[in-house]
Amino acid sequence: MLSLALRTSRTALNAYRSRGIHAPASLNAVTETDLAHFASILAPSSVISSLAPVNSPTDELDPFNQDWMGRFKGNANTVLKPKTVQEVSQIVKWCNERRIGIVPQGGNTGLVGGSVPIGNELVLSLANMNKVRSFDPVAGILVADAGCILQALTDYVAPLDHVMPLDLGAKGSCQIGGNVATNAGGLRLLRYGSLHGSVLGLEVVLPDGTILDQLTTLRKDNTGYDLKQLFIGAEGTLGIITAVSILTPPAPQATSNVILALPHFDNVLPLFQTVKRDLSEILSAFEFLDRTAYDLAVKHGQGKALDESEVEGAQCFVLVETSGGRREHDEEKLNDLLEKLLEADEPLINTGVVSQNPSQFESIWGLREGVTEAISKEGKAYKYDISVPVATFKDCVDATRDHLESKGLMRPDAVKYVVGYGHCGDGNLHLNVCAAAYTQEIADALEPFIYELVQKHRGSVSAEHGIGAMKTHALHYSKDAVSIGLMKQIKGIFDPNGIMNPGKVLE
Ligand SMILES: Cc1cc2nc3c(=O)[nH]c(=O)nc-3n(C[C@H](O)[C@H](O)[C@H](O)COP(=O)(O)OP(=O)(O)OC[C@H]3O[C@@H](n4cnc5c(N)ncnc54)[C@H](O)[C@@H]3O)c2cc1C
Structure with missing residues (x-):
């Protein structure tokens, strides 16, 4: 599991200010009177505030004001950590x-800077709402508080022979409510689909404090508009998710993985076709790392490196995972595939290493899951999480590198690396620019260049991370004016006073 310690950086660019994003003037800061009201609702341990009489030290508020990348920083004077949906409702009603x-x-x-304030908004943390409410072992339906950590839920359902339908590198810290609010994709989407399919119901506190109880456990329910879908991926702009009902698939009886080294990027697509055809129903992940991503993961001790002689000349890597019902059958399929790939007249791969035991399985995954962490150790990451045709992955990375080169920014004290990796099976490229520091010059060189590149390929500016505060100005590259107009109308219906996560998703 990754350690997701928050990084604070004095040199961090205040990415809000640079783009002129401010909390709306119509909103108020929390005052001592508000704090006294919150203190009458919540236990003392649920309130952190720099205001009197609580007077918490700044370093208790800092982790809630600073985002994971150290790029976005808010200025909340108060953080509340309610324990029940009724407490959430009372807080929200007062704030409205x-x-x-x-x-x-x-x-x-x-x-994408969605989880921290852009000014002095109140932070409402779901961390204290962390109980499993029920689990139906026959239907595989889990109902849990929104603040349950994804890893804790994974551990909860594992002995009951189920898996969570999503998995991501941040699983040790991210919460199921946050996953639903961002419509997180991750490493299992290829197999189990998106949360729009596996989430069955939600409990949500609306911006006026009303509790919307749609916590159904029904697989089928065609009774009018499917309102819960609006909150999946809304990034907290329409309400606060307090509980989630989610379908968990039966645990596969056997899982295996293999890391493949490829001499050319051009081999990725034919390899994907071959792998899909030969592994069919047991294929559960097809992940991509370019050479730079692999080297950074190895450099920062993420997962186990392949033998140096074997990866010489490899331009990129693919991780294939299988999950199936019978170990012998699945292993035979995987080994047959590997043999066929290696013995071909014009092999698509240089080499491949199959995991032989659970620890090797974890360390092969570590190479891929550890890339985000490795890049953040190397420098400051500008992260672009885009959907583009798989055939253009390398072109997008190369075009960005060439563009930065032409601006004279590819140098150790500016941009160190341009990296491509991601969920290749879903057409999702994580294009990361790793810099010595966040600077306006680099930001200006990257945008709108990357968004125009995505638009040229008819892609999406956000495949899975969302819009947050980072991409509000870029929404129009992927959504037309009619769609954005309707989104604004929906926001106005749910949140006419604009109190819910202001400045996020919509400008
Ligand atoms: C190492 C690493 C790997 C990652 N890998 C992936 C990946 O593979 N796929 C992927 O999609 N993402 C990935 N992410 C991004 C991130 O982990 C996901 O977006 C995750 O779903 C966020 O969950 P969270 O609980 O941390 O939410 P937060 O970061 O706290 O919040 C994210 C957004 O959701 C809103 N929100 C949070 N909780 C609620 C709630 N209960 N109700 C309403 N709104 C809420 C916030 O206001 C904010 O807008 C990764 C991040 C890291 C650091």
């Missing part, structure tokens, strides 16, 4: 009447 902005916060692992 008093016009206080609220930022719902889960594990604060979001990568």
Whole structure:
């Protein structure tokens, strides 16, 4: 599991200020009167505030104000950690009447600046709502508080022979409510689909404090508009998710993985076709790392490196995972595939290493899951999480590198690396620019260049991380004016006073 310690950086660019994003003037800051009201609702341990009489030290508030990348920094004077949906409802009702902005916060692992304030909004952390409410072992339906950590839920359902339908590198810190609010994709989407399919019901506190109880455990329910879908991926702009009902698939009886080294990027697509055809129903992940991503993961001790002689000349890597019902059958399929790939007249791969035991399985995954962590250790990451045709992955990375080169920015004290990796099976490229520091010059060189590149390929500016505060100005590259107009109308219906996560998703 990754350690997701928050990084604070004095040199961090205040990415809000640079783009002129401010909390709306119509919203108020929390005052001592508000604090006294919150203190009458909550246990003392649920309140952190720099205001009197609580007087918490700044370093208790800092982790809630600073995002995971150290790029976005808010200025909340108060963080509340309610324990029940009724407490959430009372807080939100008060904030709506008093016009206080609220930022719902889960594990604060979001990568688009959505989980921290843009000004002095109140942070409402779901961390104290962390109980499993029920699990139906026959249907595989889990109902849990929104603040349950994804890893804790994974551990909860494992002995009951089920798996969570999503998995991501941040699983040790992110919460199921945050996952739903961001419609997180991750490493299992290829196999189990998106949360729009596996989430069956939600309990949500609306911006006026009303509790919307749609916590159904039904697989089928065609009774009118499916309102819960609006909150999946809304990034906390329409309400606060307090509980989630989710379908968990039966645990596969056997899982295996293999890391493949490829001489050319051009081999990725034919390899994907071959792997899909030969592994069919047992294929559960097809992940991509370019050479730089692999080298950074190895450099920072993420997972186990392949033998140096074997990866010489490899331009990129693919991780294939299988999950199936019978170990012998699955292993035979995987080994047959590997043999076929290696013995071909014009092999698509240089080499491949199959995991032989659970620890090797973990260390092969570590190479891929550890890339985000490795890049953050190397420098400051500008993260672009885009959907583009797989055939263009390398072109997008190369074009960005060439563009930065032409601006004279590819140098150790500016941009150190341009890296491509991601969920290749879902057409999702994580294009990361790793710099010595966040600077305006680099930001200006990257945008709108990358968004225009995505638009050229008819892609999406956010495949899975969301819009947050980082990409509000870029929404129009992927959504037309009619769609954005409707989104604004929906926001107006749910949150007419604009208190819920202001400045996020919509400008
Ligand atoms: C190492 C690493 C790997 C990652 N890998 C992936 C990946 O593979 N796929 C992927 O999709 N993402 C990935 N992410 C991004 C991030 O982990 C996900 O977006 C995750 O779902 C966020 O969950 P969280 O609980 O940390 O939410 P937060 O970061 O706290 O919040 C994210 C957004 O959701 C809102 N929110 C949070 N909780 C609630 C709630 N209960 N109700 C309403 N709104 C809420 C916040 O206001 C914010 O807008 C990764 C991040 C890291 C650091």
